[in-house]
Amino acid sequence: MTFAAPRFVRYVADASRLPLPGTLNWLTVAERSELDFWKNSIRRTQWLSGRWLAKRMISRSVTISQLSRIEILSRDANGLGTRPRIAIDGKRRHASLSISHAGQSILVGWSRSGRRIGVDLAVDVPQNKTFHTAWFSASERDWIDVQPKQRTPIIWGLKEAIFKACGDTHKWNPAAVTVDSFDHNLVRAALRGKRLPRFSTWIRSNHNGTAAVVWQTQDNTEVALCS
Numbered sequence: 001m002t003f004a005a006p007r008f009v010r011y012v013a014d015a016s017r018l019p020l021p022g023t024l025n026w027l028t029v030a031e032r033s034e035l036d037f038w039k040n041s042i043r044r045t046q047w048l049s050g051r052w053l054a055k056r057m058i059s060r061s062v063t064i065s066q067l068s069r070i071e072i073l074s075r076d077a078n079g080l081g082t083r084p085r086i087a088i089d090g091k092r093r094h095a096s097l098s099i100s101h102a103g104q105s106i107l108v109g110w111s112r113s114g115r116r117i118g119v120d121l122a123v124d125v126p127q128n129k130t131f132h133t134a135w136f137s138a139s140e141r142d143w144i145d146v147q148p149k150q151r152t153p154i155i156w157g158l159k160e161a162i163f164k165a166c167g168d169t170h171k172w173n174p175a176a177v178t179v180d181s182f183d184h185n186l187v188r189a190a191l192r193g194k195r196l197p198r199f200s201t202w203i204r205s206n207h208n209g210t211a212a213v214v215w216q217t218q219d220n221t222e223v224a225l226c227s
């Protein structure tokens with residue numbers, strides 16, 4: 001069966017409950033070598049859980065049952081993080097994938113059309129003035145100041161999700177992404193002063209923080225959530 005939906009987002013609150021395979025033979029050689037980069041056991045588990053979830057979403061979408069035929073890499077030759085790159089049977093696919101972890105929680109966004117998608121779990125975002133002045137623009141601070149506790153993680157999550165969707169070869173710099181307006185599930189933003197295409201958003205907050213998803217769109221439809 002092939003799923004026609006162009007976008008999927010999956011959120012898992014407790015990744016320790018995922019039925020991850022007992023061996024690593026669902027990973028390619030390059031993926032295993034990327035996993036070796038991580039020594040910390042929590043980070044290794046996050047990497048594995050994100051890969052497993054993402055591969056399952058892609059495998060259903062493109063009707064491939066063997067997860068080892070799908071390769072997802074997110075490090076460059078210098079070991080720096082990059083937007084996840086997808087290959088199937090060794091051939092690069094121009095679909096868009098984004099992954100975020102926070103503790104045991106995982107958020108994955110997948111767009112088979114290749115339209116940009118970015119996700120972020122914004123947890124424990126500092127609320128103090130120094131942090132706000134360093135990373136938020138004056139208009140972002142005005143918006144945040146109405147309800148700082150609720151709005152700080154929203155803007156932070158949007159910035160990071162937008163960076164993941166649209167970032168280039170520059171390093172992550174929260175001040176480089178500015179959220180110019182955010183209304184009715186639509187966000188207008190700029191990267192280093194350059195206006196980006198309009199994004200639709202899906203945002204959910206609780207007392208721990210915010211899950212933010214952005215995807216490039218021409219309409220304002222909700223993303224399909226399968227969790």
Ligand SMILES: CC(C)(COP(=O)(O)OP(=O)(O)OC[C@H]1O[C@@H](n2cnc3c(N)ncnc32)[C@H](O)[C@@H]1OP(=O)(O)O)[C@@H](O)C(=O)NCCC(=O)NCCS
Pocket residue numbers: 046047050074080081082083084098099100101102120121160163164165167168169170171172
């Ligand atoms: C993007 C970034 C800020 C997210 O950090 P974080 O909030 O601690 O972590 P999150 O859990 O939300 O996101 C991590 C995931 O983001 C993805 N990611 C990493 N770098 C990314 C980038 N440049 N663009 C898009 N996605 C990226 C990866 O899939 C990673 O998960 P994985 O390693 O398990 O595959 C951080 O990974 C980063 O600084 N990356 C950029 C590194 C860099 O400067 N690279 C050179 C330019 S490309």
